[in-house]
Amino acid sequence: MNAADPDHSNSKGSQPSSPPLAAPAAGALGGPACADVPGPRLPSAPSRPRRILFAPVKFFWGMVFCQTVTGALAVVGWTYRLMQRSVLKQWWRLSESPGKSERFVDFAARDPLTEGHSHWPNWFLAQNFHRTRPAPARFLPGEGSGVGPWPRPDAESADRRSRAGGFLSHATRLFKALFTSLWANVRLGVQAIFNTWVLTLPACVLMLFGWYDGWNNSFNKGYEQFWVGPAVSWLGVLLFIAAMLYLPMAQARQAITGNWRSFYQFRLVWTLVRRRWLACFGLASLYALCSIPILILSSLVMFLPNINPKLADLTPAQSIQVLNSYYFRSALFVFPAYVLLRLVAARIYGSALVKAVQTGAVAQDALSENEWQALHRLDLLRVEPPRLRHPVWRIAAWAGTRAGSVTFGFLTGLAWFIFVAQLYLAQFFNYRGAVVWLNQTLVQLPWFHHLPAALKNPWGDFLAAALIVFVAWRLKRFGLWLKSIGAHIRSLP
Amino acid sequence: MTNPPGQSLERASALPRRAFLKSVLAGSGLLAGGAPWAAAQSLLADPRNPAFRGPNVILVRFGGGARRRETIDRQSTYSPFLCRELVKRGTLYERMEIAQIQGLNTSHGEGTLNIVTGRYDKYKDVGNKFLGARFEPKVPTVFEYLRKSYAVPPHQTLIVNGEDRPDEEFYTFSNHFAYGIDYRSNMLSLYRFKAWLMRRQIAEGKLSDKQIEQKKKELAKWEQLDYRTQGDDRPAPALDSFWQRWREYYSDSGLVNPRGDRLLTELTVRALKELRPKLIMVNYQDCDYVHWGNLSHYTRAVSIMDEGLRQIVEAVEADAEYRHNTIFVVVPDCGRDSNPFADVPCQHHFNSRSAHEIFALFLGPGVPRGAVVDKPVDQCQLAATIGRFMGFNAAFAEKRVLEEAIA
Numbered sequence: 001m002n003a004a005d006p007d008h009s010n011s012k013g014s015q016p017s018s019p020p021l022a023a024p025a026a027g028a029l030g031g032p033a034c035a036d037v038p039g040p041r042l043p044s045a046p047s048r049p050r051r052i053l054f055a056p057v058k059f060f061w062g063m064v065f066c067q068t069v070t071g072a073l074a075v076v077g078w079t080y081r082l083m084q085r086s087v088l089k090q091w092w093r094l095s096e097s098p099g100k101s102e103r104f105v106d107f108a109a110r111d112p113l114t115e116g117h118s119h120w121p122n123w124f125l126a127q128n129f130h131r132t133r134p135a136p137a138r139f140l141p142g143e144g145s146g147v148g149p150w151p152r153p154d155a156e157s158a159d160r161r162s163r164a165g166g167f168l169s170h171a172t173r174l175f176k177a178l179f180t181s182l183w184a185n186v187r188l189g190v191q192a193i194f195n196t197w198v199l200t201l202p203a204c205v206l207m208l209f210g211w212y213d214g215w216n217n218s219f220n221k222g223y224e225q226f227w228v229g230p231a232v233s234w235l236g237v238l239l240f241i242a243a244m245l246y247l248p249m250a251q252a253r254q255a256i257t258g259n260w261r262s263f264y265q266f267r268l269v270w271t272l273v274r275r276r277w278l279a280c281f282g283l284a285s286l287y288a289l290c291s292i293p294i295l296i297l298s299s300l301v302m303f304l305p306n307i308n309p310k311l312a313d314l315t316p317a318q319s320i321q322v323l324n325s326y327y328f329r330s331a332l333f334v335f336p337a338y339v340l341l342r343l344v345a346a347r348i349y350g351s352a353l354v355k356a357v358q359t360g361a362v363a364q365d366a367l368s369e370n371e372w373q374a375l376h377r378l379d380l381l382r383v384e385p386p387r388l389r390h391p392v393w394r395i396a397a398w399a400g401t402r403a404g405s406v407t408f409g410f411l412t413g414l415a416w417f418i419f420v421a422q423l424y425l426a427q428f429f430n431y432r433g434a435v436v437w438l439n440q441t442l443v444q445l446p447w448f449h450h451l452p453a454a455l456k457n458p459w460g461d462f463l464a465a466a467l468i469v470f471v472a473w474r475l476k477r478f479g480l481w482l483k484s485i486g487a488h489i490r491s492l493p
Numbered sequence: 494m495t496n497p498p499g500q501s502l503e504r505a506s507a508l509p510r511r512a513f514l515k516s517v518l519a520g521s522g523l524l525a526g527g528a529p530w531a532a533a534q535s536l537l538a539d540p541r542n543p544a545f546r547g548p549n550v551i552l553v554r555f556g557g558g559a560r561r562r563e564t565i566d567r568q569s570t571y572s573p574f575l576c577r578e579l580v581k582r583g584t585l586y587e588r589m590e591i592a593q594i595q596g597l598n599t600s601h602g603e604g605t606l607n608i609v610t611g612r613y614d615k616y617k618d619v620g621n622k623f624l625g626a627r628f629e630p631k632v633p634t635v636f637e638y639l640r641k642s643y644a645v646p647p648h649q650t651l652i653v654n655g656e657d658r659p660d661e662e663f664y665t666f667s668n669h670f671a672y673g674i675d676y677r678s679n680m681l682s683l684y685r686f687k688a689w690l691m692r693r694q695i696a697e698g699k700l701s702d703k704q705i706e707q708k709k710k711e712l713a714k715w716e717q718l719d720y721r722t723q724g725d726d727r728p729a730p731a732l733d734s735f736w737q738r739w740r741e742y743y744s745d746s747g748l749v750n751p752r753g754d755r756l757l758t759e760l761t762v763r764a765l766k767e768l769r770p771k772l773i774m775v776n777y778q779d780c781d782y783v784h785w786g787n788l789s790h791y792t793r794a795v796s797i798m799d800e801g802l803r804q805i806v807e808a809v810e811a812d813a814e815y816r817h818n819t820i821f822v823v824v825p826d827c828g829r830d831s832n833p834f835a836d837v838p839c840q841h842h843f844n845s846r847s848a849h850e851i852f853a854l855f856l857g858p859g860v861p862r863g864a865v866v867d868k869p870v871d872q873c874q875l876a877a878t879i880g881r882f883m884g885f886n887a888a889f890a891e892k893r894v895l896e897e898a899i900a
Contacts, residue, residue, distance in 0.1 A: 215785035219794070221656075221752030301834045306843055312831065319833040326834075431786025431837050452836045 046119055061123045062339070063331035067324075069465035070186070072447035074123070077188030078181075079339050080255035081121035083346035087256050088117050088374055090350040095378035111377065113370055126180035183472070190469055191260040196251065196444050199243045206236030207420075208437035211427065241416040245409075247443070248283055249273050251342065252349035257368035268366050272352040275361065277408035279348040284415035286344060287442060288422070290337040294441055294448070295422045297330045299429035301450075316455050327449040338446040358384050433458065538644040545643035545771050547818040548858055550879055551761075551805060552635075552774040554608065555798055556826035557601040557658075557781035558842045561587065563795050564825070565852050571792045572799030575823065575854065579806070583821070583856025584864040584898045591827060591849045591872045599848040602626030602661060604826025604872065605776060609634040610667065611876025611890020618660075626660040629721075630667040632889035635879050636678035637666060639772050642885040648731045650678035651770045653760045655753075655778040659684055663719060665726075669889070674722060678772075679732055681760045683747065688715050689728060689736045690745060735767050754779040754794060758801035762808045765815065772883065776826075777801065783829070788837050791829075820857030820882050824875060827851065855898040866897045 046054070062078070065071030085108075092104050101107035108117040116127035214229025222228075249272050254263040263269075273280055301323070305312040311322065356362035357375065360383050364372060375381050389397070423440060426432075432450050435458045441448045450458065555564065555575075563571045565587055570576040591599055591607065596615045603616050603626075610630045618625030633641075636650040654661050662684050666677035691712045695705055719726055728736065743750040751759045754777045761775050780794035802823065809815045829839035831847035842848035851872060856862075859882065873891040880887035881894050 211785075212787070215782060215787055215790065218657075218785075219753070219779065219782045219787070219790045223748060223752075302830075302832060302841065303843065304834055305830070305832055305845055309846060312833065312846060314833055316833070323834060427786060428784070429841075430835055431840055433786075433836055450836075452834065452838070454836075454838070455833075 058120065058123065059335070062335040063328060065123075066331040066335050066338075066446050067328060067449045069445060069447050069461040070468050072445040073189030073193060073465060073469070074182060074185040075189070075335065075338065075446050076192045077185035077190075078121050078123060079342050080188050080192055080251075081116075081185070082339065083252060083255035083342050084258065085117040085121065086343050086346045087252075087350035088114060090347055091354065091374055091378050091380055094351075094354060095380055097379035100378060107377075111373070113373055121185070122181035123185065124179060124182045126177040129177055129180075186469065186472070188258075192251065192254060193445055195254060195260055195263040196247065199247055199250070200240065200443060201438065203236045203240035203243055204438045204440075206232055206239060207423075208236075208434050210234070210236050211424075211437070237417065237420050240420055241413050244284070244287075244416045244419070244443070245273065245280070245412060246270065248287075248341075248345040249280070249349055249352075252345045255342070255346060256349060256353075257371060259368055262368060265366070268362060271361055272349060272356060274405060275356060276348055276352045277405050277412065279352070281408045281412040281415060283341070283344055283348060284412045284419070287341060288415050288418040290341060290442055291419050291422045293333050293337070295426045295429075297333070297448070298426045298432065298436075298450070301326060302430045320451060320455050323451055323455075324449075330448055334441060334446055334448045338442060341442060354380050358382060435459070435462075538640070538646040540644060542642065542644040545639070545645050545883075547771075548882060549770065549815060549819045550772050550883055551809070551819060551821050552608070552772070552879070553798075553802060553805070553821065553823045554605060554774060554776045554778075554826050555802075555823050556604065556776065557778040558599075558604075558827045558829045558839075558848070559780055559795060559798075559825040559851075560829045560831065560839055560847060561850055561852055562831070563792060563839075565854075571795040572802075574799045574803040574806075579802070579821075579823070579854060579856055580865075581863050583854050584861050584866060586853040586855075586866045586870050586895065586898075588867060588869045589824065589851045589853045589872055590869055591851065593849060597844075599827040599842050599844050600626065601658070601778065601781065601826045602628050602664075605661060605664060605774075606630050606634075607872045608824060608826070608875050609636070609664070609774065611635075611873050611880075611887050613873055626658070627663060628660075630664070631669065633667045633669045633672035633676070633887075634664070634678070635876050635883075635885075635887065636772060636774075637669070637672040637676035638876075638880060638885040638887050639883055640676040640678075641672060643771075645771050646729060646731070647677055647679045648729045648735075648768050649771045651764055651768065651773040652678055652680050653757050653764070653773065653775045654680055654682035654684070655757060655776060656683040658776070658778055659718070661776060663721070666721075674726075677726070678774075679728065681732075681735075681764055683750075683756065684715075685728070686736055686739060687747070688712065689733070690740065691715075693740075694745075731768055735764070738767065739763070754797050754801055758804050761801075761805050765805075765808050765812065769814070772879075775801075775805070783837060783840055786837050786840060788839075791839060817858055820855065820860060822875065822879060823854040824872070825851045853895070855895070859900050860898055861900050864897060866895075870895055 062075060065075045065078075088108065089104050092100065092107050101110065105118045108114045118128065121127070122129070210229055210231075210233025212229075214233055216222075217226055217229045246266075246269060250263045250269045253265065253269055253272075254260055304322070304326070311319075314322065353362065353367075353371070354375065357364060357367070358380070364381060367375070372381070423436070427436060433453065435450070439445050439447060447461070449461075555572075562569050565576055565580065565585065567576055591597070591604065592613055594613055594615075597603070597613055598616070603614075606616065606628060607613055610632050612630075612632050614631065616626075616628035616630075619627045619629055636652075639645055640647065640650055652661075652665060662680055662682060665680055666672070666674050691708045694700055695708050695712070698705070700708065716723065739750075750756060757775055757777060761773065764770055764773060777794075777798045779797065780791045782794065783791035806821065809819050809821075827842050828848045828850045829842045830845045832838045832840070832845070839847075853870070853872075853875065855878075871891065871893070874893050874895050876887045876890040877892060878895040878898060880890070881899060
């Protein structure tokens, strides 16, 4: 199943000429920008019918994956890959270099680092599966992005080796390529959710216990320590808001760099946030807006027996069936909302980073390798000298920026508060236990499939996901170990 | 039964001219700001009425909102005393329901008023507050019927209310022109104690000026809430003494007395000893905390109510005057949902079928023992049935009486 790219305008599939990028402009680094590596084969842009065919298929799989924790991990990873592509495309659009490719697909295909972004990320198959034949499912170092070299530069030789290796080797590679994207999606999802939880889980745990103790206190009329529950809740809410001021940009950074460690580059991420308060406020508002349908969907399920009284008499198996269908349909909103929020964050990140680099607020050596390469190829690394303005204007601008930052910082916090308030409201209407406190659909895993504990233990899904990821990881390690043994044996005289 | 139903029906249905005029005057006096007069008048029993000799009735609202499953279902009960002990001693209506009427809510205020008025009504909060339950019944309550029929002072018709339901503090009388404030019941609650205490502290003058000022402001705010009596619904001397003894025992802090539904049990047991009520309604409420999603709050609260019920029954049995002259009526204000799609199936009571499904248990003299009635009956039949037991005619209530409960 290969990808379609709905936002491509050129569907002729022609092979355009590949003019070299412009010479380095003032302030930009020279070197590789001019040496635009010609790709082994330039892919054609997916045709319109193909896009029309595959877009709903991809959407359908997104909805399916939102039904389980393991699937939600894949959705997170897939979304991160899409974010990377989105930013790359944004930068390509921003580039005014006369030498840039006419079509994004050509630009992406010219560098093994970005070749996988010629079309939307796949759910299962390796990128460019149809073209690369059984592509070796290997990544470069730091390839966590899942879009690094797809295939890596030595793909051709690997292919040759593959052909030479006989049928078994060929079949093995083919089998691997069938699931390359799935593996990359899940692996990226695990890295992403780990970081997201590191930042948000403490606040979520506080909110969980604040809720528990607050009402426990009410029930037991603990007037002497009435403040404990509310105080813990408020602390959790404030911590959550603080985390959310940082999180979307950090997630975007992790997605774009493909490196989980970059999530923790606090100074860089915070610099970008501070430079784009207005956009961050917009993003927070969008989160708050998108959580309204989630609130409705999670509450509406309580009213199903009121809407149709016959539902109150269903057997457990029938109830599960009804809920499965309900939550699958809910994914019609949940999946695109989750992706949309991250794409918006990625766009904010992409534009903020370029601007920050060009004004010198972020040094080029703070960029990741793939960011630097992409910006360099697009001639976006030029540092613009600061404009000299009258001191009065500078003071006014500073004050305006300061006041703006404070205002929009406050408003952003308020938008996040509205977002959290909806979580509390949703829990009041339909209390779904600790799982919902610890995993909020739009922030952490887009897993929106809650069966009552009486029908199915909600933690079972988490345990299954953990087990699957662990086993897959160990198998991978085992495979690598076998390979190293084989290599060692072959190297013996 | 000391008052044959037929006899009391005649007496109650004939509305004396003087009483009627007095009611109208009281009503218009209220509107014209003459509430204090009316309030003061109603502190006394009407000496023209015959004395009430029983049976007394203890009405236990097994609420707020309890399902059959956790109460009368022997397999899954959390109220063993009710289910395994009391049921054997009385008549159980295991299929009592709140009627399915368009616009009728299955909630606590509504359920309480269904029970005490014997009529279903679509209540609206008088201040149009969201989720407010400040309702004013249009037809008389059982307390009003009793007081109008017999010489019973208000402090012997009591409602024991919880600390988290201030709206229900004002269910003591209806807006019916021929009944209303003159025949009101009295409320026992922490709210009332605090109001009494504030008045007392202001009068004692032991607090600092600032504190007194603060208390006066707070009291004025509370009194405004009781706009129908304009804050002049002062406790009768008997109640005054009751609160005085409460204060002496539990002090002013509010941190010594029992809390939650245990407080209601304590107030009831004390009231039985000190106020000798003829009709008392205990409005248990704590199982409603399950609204916040902790199922154990519901099941614990059911157990606490059950324990409270046991204490009240023991208190009655230990009292010679009450022992053979008291009828218990145990009934939930409403049921709760049994939602198969929710983690906490009984978190709410959104007018679902299960929220309409309740039960009623009668026990005491004149009630068949060990009888289980397996036919659908209505919550609004309770008022007329209580009227039959106590010897008054609940003229504006649903006429059908729960005959199986009467031997």
